[in-house]
Amino acid sequence: MSLQDSTGQLEEIIGYCESLYEDVDLQCVQRWKAAQPGRRALGFMPVYVARELIYAGGVLPVGLMGGGDQVEIIKGDAYYQSYICHIPRSTIEMALSQRLDCLDGLLCPSVCDVIRNFSGMWKLLFPDRLCRYVDLPQNFNPSIGGAYYRREMDLLMADLEALTGRRPTDEGVNRSIELYDRNRTLVEQLYRLRSDQPWLVPTIESYLLLRAGNVVPVEEHNQLLEGYLELAPRRTFRVMDNIRVLLVGSFCEQPPLGLIRTLEKAGCYIVDDDFVLVSRWLTRGIGAGADPVQRVCNAYLNASTFHSSKYEGNQPKRDLLLQRVAQVKADGVVFCAPSFCDPALLDQPIYMSTLDNGGIAYTAFKYAENTGQFQNIREQLGTFSDSIKLWSVQAAKEMH
Amino acid sequence: MSNPATHTHNVKKDDSMLRQKNMLSEYYRRVSFAHEEGKKVVYSFVPGNLTELFLTFDLVPVYPEINALQNGMRKVSARYIQTAEKIGHSEDVCTYVKCDIGMLLEGNKGPTGERIPEPDLLFLSYTGCFTFLKWFENLACHYGAPVALLHTPYQGDGTITQNMRDYMVRQLRDEIIPQLESISGKKFDEERLRSMLRLSAQAEEDLVAVLQSARLRPSPIDAYFGGVYYIGPIFTAFRGTQECVDYYAELRREIEERAAHGLGPVTPDGEMAEERYRLVVEGPPNWTSFRDFWKMFYDEGAVIVASTYTKVGGVYDTGFRHNPDDPLGTLADYCMGCYTNLNLPSRVNLLQRYIDEYQADGFLVNSIKSCNSFAAGELLMLRELEKRTGKPGGFIESDLVDPRYFSAANIKTRLESYLQMIEQKRKGKVH
Incomplete structure (x- = not known):
């Protein structure tokens, strides 16, 4: 295959992913459902749900991450005060404008009080549609939090049975686990490639690839990732004089694409981030085997990543952040959180003091999913990037 | 006005x-x-x-x-x-x-x-x-x-x-x-815990009697501004103590006496003479201007007859009491039953019940800028309650302890407009 061919195919993959990103009416989900009678789709809010169980039931898990800057808010603002983040108002807007009608239900995992209360709003607005608040255990002891979670997942299985008329079999769950394990491997490869050679994988592309996984079946998503991973290393992009940054705080409401592009244009290679975290929540594969539902539960207990919505227990997240910075060889950290996002913003002082103590540079700004002005952020990040290049210890050594 | x-x-x-x-x-x-x-x-x-x-x-x-x-x-x-x-x-x-x-x-x-x-x-x-x-x-x-x-x-x-x-x-x-x-x-010492839970239940019984006295006309208490004082001991370090039991027994006696004499609530400026409006309030109060905030209500003869904030440390008026016979189970039930642990439909049901049972003229949301647990969803709750009860709902905004978000003039204007709306509704001019 010539370089031109592979470039064309990469553009095709990313173009397709971008079209999925822009598909705020979820036409792709409608098409998937229409292709076979009896198919169901279940929406879920950030950050984590066990997609393996949903898909095993023949139900398409559809990740909802708000309307971005594409959905004009007409009704949604009447449901939320100005001091509540943006993602629930655009999601309500989408629901009230029938864009989410193809979803047969909604799962709201325990990420914060706003999403928690959103589950109640959904129940009031759509009393006939399935809505479940998934209270992920904050106790990670298998006989306590584990026992509780298992029974909650059994409830989810009963919901799925009610939706489709058949209970997911162990064989089906195992097949689904294998597909998602493969997906996790591919996503990790993508992130490793980005960390090793960030000039080959612009963040905007990896982001669009991850977002595609929210709305297409996992088999199709795996194909997209495989195609991209095969072609991207053949690129001959020029290495830029960018700093390497770890981006923290964008796990729920997502920044608009323009903002993600701005980050890299400002002289930063984003070598790790927490976008679309559902695809990286588990830090290792689940593995098919006996009692697969229990295996999914065990994976949550033992292999969940550190995160603002998860109690840190005896693994302080500040230490884990430092480890991550070292792993990806980041020059600095960019705190990029949505306005009014309690989990992300309440973690920042802890992280900042840790980075101060470790002599690691950082900068912070906030956004909303429909932010339209990026110039100030570009200037802030450009200055951050320049300061690291000019004044970091390493730069000082090189000068001498 | x-x-x-x-x-x-x-x-x-x-x-x-x-x-x-x-x-x-x-x-x-x-x-x-x-x-x-x-x-x-x-x-x-x-x-x-x-x-x-x-x-x-x-x-x-x-x-x-x-x-x-x-x-x-x-x-x-x-x-x-x-x-x-x-x-x-x-x-x-x-x-x-x-x-x-x-x-x-x-x-x-x-x-x-x-x-x-x-x-x-x-x-x-x-x-x-x-x-x-x-x-x-x-x-x-x-x-x-x-x-x-x-x-x-x-x-x-x-x-x-x-x-x-x-x-x-x-x-x-x-x-x-x-x-x-x-x-x-x-x-x-499980026995010690049981005996404390027994005392808790006793105090809870008296607290509920105090809160429910607001069903009377005039209400002898203000169940929001006054209510935050009433819940003080039981929501903090005293639940399960004899001191707590004694406090609530005394409080109950005083309130029952006020009720027997047909008296209204005691405010910082004295006894409230005339009850003009009976309101139910959702959300915590502002603390930095607490007295000014309260004054805006009692100056207008507005009494809060029930509030949800006084249930954050336990919802007792729907029947829950600590049960000494099941010490750990009852602690679990207590925690899970606190107001902010209820989902939105349950919160709406509780408010609707208050509006009906306490014969309220309307309900008001004090939306707190920095409290998502309360605030997210309150605008929908307001609509839902208006739809279910036909009573007018009001909406004001402030904060817990950040004085930068307490705009007295703004809140007063909104409150006065809201009370005028109730008046108009009474006269049958608003449907």
């Missing part, structure tokens, strides 16, 4: 008020000298507080929310909030957290001016508020104290399931109690 509706002569504090004042003074003295007196200090939250359990181990409970609101009333919260913001706390987040952290950074002087000791344990009762989790993670960093987490599952479907209850009881039995034993150096 303002027309003072109070009798300002003979402003006299009731015996229960003086009793509560003495109880709190003695409590803060106990807190300040806890370490000197060989006691261990445990920080915890009001919703889902397990005071009886702490007292069983002779631990001294400290409630950072209470310190924050007291600092708000003492007008020092603004400085503390700014101190916290200087170390990176966002202007967007909970002002209780920032007030508490600012107080810590400035020497941890409590509401009485005496130093609050550092915690020996941070008891993270994660009940109905996600921010609690982050708050104590931040405190753990500052203090280096151990954390005991009690994860209270949310009533997402409006019920407490057996699975949720089992989860709570297992946490209490297998993790929390051993941690409390380890911190206190004392063995768990």
